[in-house]
Amino acid sequence: MKKGKILRFVFFGFLALLILGAIGLFYLNKVLIPGKVKALIIETIETSTHKKASLDSVRFNPFKGLILTNLAIYDGQKELVYIQEAACAILILPIFKEKKVFIPRITIKAPRIFVERKPPNIINLMELFPTQQPAQKKQKFSVIVSGIHIAGGHIDFQDSTFSPAFAKSIDNLTLDIFLSLPTSIKFTTRFTLLTAQPAAIAAEGEFQLLNKELISKITLDNILLKEFLPYYSTLGITLKDGIVNASCNLALKLKDTTISANVNASAKDVSFSKDSVSVKLDTQIAAQGIYRLSDKQFNYAGTADITHGQIQGIETIGTIQNLSAKVAFNPQKLTADSVSAVIWDLPFNAKINLDDFSHPILSLEAHSQLNLTRAQEILKDTLKVQLPVTITAGKGNLVLSLKTPLPVQATPEIQGTLAIETATLTADSINTPFKDIQGNLLFTLNELKWAPLRFTYLDKTYQTTGSLNNFNAPSLALNLSSDELSLTTQALLRGKLITITKADGTYFDSKFSVTGDINASDTLAIRADIHSSLEVNLKNLALPLAKYKAQLEKINPTGLVKAKVNLNGNINNLKFCSLNASLAGESLSFYGLNAQAVTLEYTQAEGLADIALPPFAFYDGTVEALCRLNFDSATMPFWLEAKIIDINMEKLKNDTPAKDKDLAGTLQAIAKLSGFAQDYTKLSGAGKILVKDGKLWELNLFKGLGKVIFPKDFATLVFDKGYCEFFIKDQYIFTENLRFESPLVGIEGKGKIGFDNSVEASLNVHLSDDFIPSTGTFKDFTTALMGQAGRFGIIEIRGTLQKPDFKYKTPRVELFKDITGSIIDGIFGNRN
Structure with a gap:
């Protein structure tokens, strides 16, 4: 019973409390x-x-x-x-x-x-928080x-x-x-930043009461950088796009009055610009920083891994694509030792430094393996450098350095080297390519140097050093050498005007020096004013004139020629240029024939050329000539006068294929010719030839003639005089007055020789009483004839100079036919 009473008491007590509580x-x-x-x-x-x-x-x-x-x-x-x-x-x-x-x-x-x-x-x-009130009585x-x-x-x-x-x-x-408990306060928070794409931000942390230190971690997801444009204005940049995800470990130490942070962030599609330069990239950033509240000093350091970068607007460089880099930064500078990018469509690896953010200076060193054909396109299209060559093949290793203050206000300072591994190029005015080019080029935006550069041209190896300065008004310095050639050149280029201040060189043992101006403002009428001096060993002509090898081997020129040449006028039409040349040689040889003290004066103006060859020594005699040539006519008419005085034929024949023949005499001649250089068939002229004390029977023509006339050795016959007057017309050399005289025999007659080597002649032979043919056959007949006709006979010659045919006629037959021609070359024979 007691237990039931207790329960009722508790129940009603609780009920009373509820009622009282409710009330x-x-x-x-x-x-x-x-x-x-x-x-x-x-x-x-x-x-x-x-x-x-x-x-x-x-x-x-x-x-x-x-x-x-x-x-x-x-x-x-x-x-x-x-x-x-x-x-x-x-x-x-x-x-x-x-x-x-x-x-x-x-x-x-x-x-x-x-x-x-x-x-x-x-x-x-x-403003919601009350300002500090005076201390009140403790609550x-x-x-x-x-x-x-x-x-x-x-x-x-x-x-x-x-x-x-x-x-x-x-x-x-x-x-x-x-x-x-026991001594810290913790917190966590999350919220959404309402932007075009909502961003999630979260933080958690702990404040340690005893140490007075706050430790926290903050995470940011999907932060749109362009949503905060006003806060970048103080940086002088315009941010266009970018998404950031980041985490930050933050520590606030009130005892030390410092705030430190450790940040890891990723940014995608970041796009910003400063002045004319715009940047787009992705990046991963790891950074540490500390801020001292006492003196408001902020120090930081970090690294950024940049990928998919693109930079536009840097003068001269244009667009940098596919940029990736590992960057280190601090308050003083930014460095990137591992950068790769595509510039001018060429792959580059580079190092970058950005020093002194208060007055930033950007320096860059990049290198690339490149195609030289593409490199020339860059020089032309991007750097506006036009080279007078075309690169058809080749590879090279390019190293490029750039330095410029930011923002960019002028053309950046650019330097570079190009190590050419192998290349082939052609010059604008030279068809034959330069091959196997190897060496180093050093360049800036206003200078090009090379030292040394090796190449092959016409199967010869050359080496060159030089420089091209000031591309707006270039000056050229060039040194070129090979086993045969040494050349030093200096020139100035002002637009289309080229001024050659020096071009000195040697070729084997020949020397040359050239100065002057070339004006190419009108490519159809390039004007030149060139002055040159030369010392040419004629043996050295074989290599530069290789395509004329056969002719040069036949001419076989030897000797040293000194020359001065002045050229002025339109070199597109050399015939009408003003040209003055003086040549001199102490001892020269052509076709194996030797001449001494040779000089030549060449003067050309308004399409007319005058050539003067003053007397020079030639086998104990002299030779001289004058010539005028008209270039202003398609047929190029010319006039020539030449004189030969007292040439020793015996010495002359020793330098010819007839050196084994017994020939002698003294030769004199004069000739005046005119015609057209483009048509030798129109050649005409006249002249005289005189031979004294001659031995001529060893020549082809006289051998045949002698066999007709003489029964015994006739090689020792010496003419007191040989004389011929000739004229040229209709592709023939004619003579009406040909005479050879000696105490034993006399020959006179007339004839002609064709340009095709044909010969026709009729000769009268007079024999002295001491030189009558012996008996027998034709000789007996000749003796009888001579006795009846005053020792006189007629010999006719037909055929060619190489194979003449001789026939005898009596006086009763018509002595001479009407012949228009000359036999002078037949008299002297044919050296060939």
Whole structure:
């Protein structure tokens, strides 16, 4: 029974408490709290913040504690803070010496906060907190909050320091702050940044009360950089695009007054520009930084792994594509030792330094294996450098360095080297290619050097060094050498005007020197004013004139010729240039014939050329000539006068194929000829030939003649005189007056020789009484004839100079036919 009574007592006691609690709760929520507590809360908020506040309701929940609904704080008409619901349980703990008010948890649902940054860097919410008041009497109670939970929060942020104002919103904010015994406070938060593509931001951390140190980790996902453009304006760049994901370990040490951070971030499709330069890239960044609150100094260092980069707008370079790099940076500079990119459609590897961010200077060193044909296109199209050559094949290793301040205000300083492995090129005015080119080129935007450069031309190996300076008005210095050639050249190029200040060289043992101007402003009429001096060993002509090898072998020129040549005029039409040349040779040889003290003067003007060959020594005699040639006519008519005086024929024949023949005599001749250089069949002229003290029977023509006349050796016959007058017409050489005289025999007659080597002649033979043919056959007949006719006979010659045919006629037959021609070459025979 007692047990039942106890249970009933407990039950009714509990029921009474419930009823009393319900009555008390009803009283609190309907009478006390809506009246006094609600008014007290509003009054306290308005007094503390100096802002207007409103509160829909306040109630007490036995489980949640005190609950505030629809609390709002206003700045004028602008709602600064709105809380849909805030709840907290309150416990008063009298067990401590100082009475404590313990709040286990504050819960805030769906808060809305308006945050504004106003000039000069003032945050509006700071106005809600009371300024520091004078110290008051110590309160009997202190408040301890164990935790705060915020859910469904929304923040509108406006930065009015920019014009127009910058605004962004945060949504779905959750925040938990709680005590972690014994000595720390921990927190976690997450929210969404409302941008074109919502970004997720989260943070967690711990504040250690004893060390006064905050350690936290922040993560950012899908941050759109272009949503924060106003904050990049101080950097002088325009950000166009980019998405960032990042994590940051942050440490705030209040004792040391430092903030340190360790950041790992990735950015994709980042695009920004500064002045005329625009950049697009992806990157992975790892960085560490520390900020000292005491002196506001910030120090940092980090690395960035850049991929898929592209840079546009750098003058001269144009677009850099496929950029990748590993970059290290700090407050003083940025370096990248491993950079790869495509520039001018060529792959490059590079090193980059950006020094002194306050006055930034960009330096770059790049290298590339490249196709030389493409390299020339770059020089022409991008660097505006036009070379007078065409590269048809070749590879090379290019090293390029660039240095320029940023922003770029002028053409960057560019230097480079090109190590040519092998190449082939042709010059604009030379058809034969230069092959197997190897060597180094050094260049800037205004200079080109090469040292040394080797190449093959016409199967000969050459080496060259030189430079080309100032591409706007180039000056050329060139040294060229081979086993045969040595050349030193200096020239200036002013537009289409080339000034050769020096072109000195040697070719084997020949020497030359050239100066002058070449004006190529009109490619159809290139004008030149050239002055040259030469010392030419005629044996050296074989190689440069290789295509005339057969002719040169026949002519066999030898000797040293000194010459001065001055040329002025349109070299596209050399015939009408003004040309003056003086040539001199102490001892010269052509066709094996030797001449001494030879000089020649050549003068050309207005299409007319005058050639003067003053007397020179030739086999104990002299030779001289004058010639005029008209280039202004398609047929090129000419006039020639030549003289031969006292040439020793015996010495002359020793330098000919007739050296074994017994020939002698002294030769004199004079000739005047005219005709057309393009048509030798129109040749005409006249002349005289005189031979004294001659031995001529060894010649083909006289051998046959002698066999007809003489029965014994006739080779020792010496003419006192040989004479011929001739004229040339209709492709024949004619003579009407041919005479040979000696004490024993006399010959006279007339004849002709054709340009085709044909010969026709009729000769009268007079024999002395001491030289009568012996008896027998034709000789007997001749003796009888001579006795009856005054020792006189007629011999006719037909055939060719190489094979003449001789026939005898008596005086009763017609002695001479009407012949128009000359036999002078037949008399002297044919050396061939």
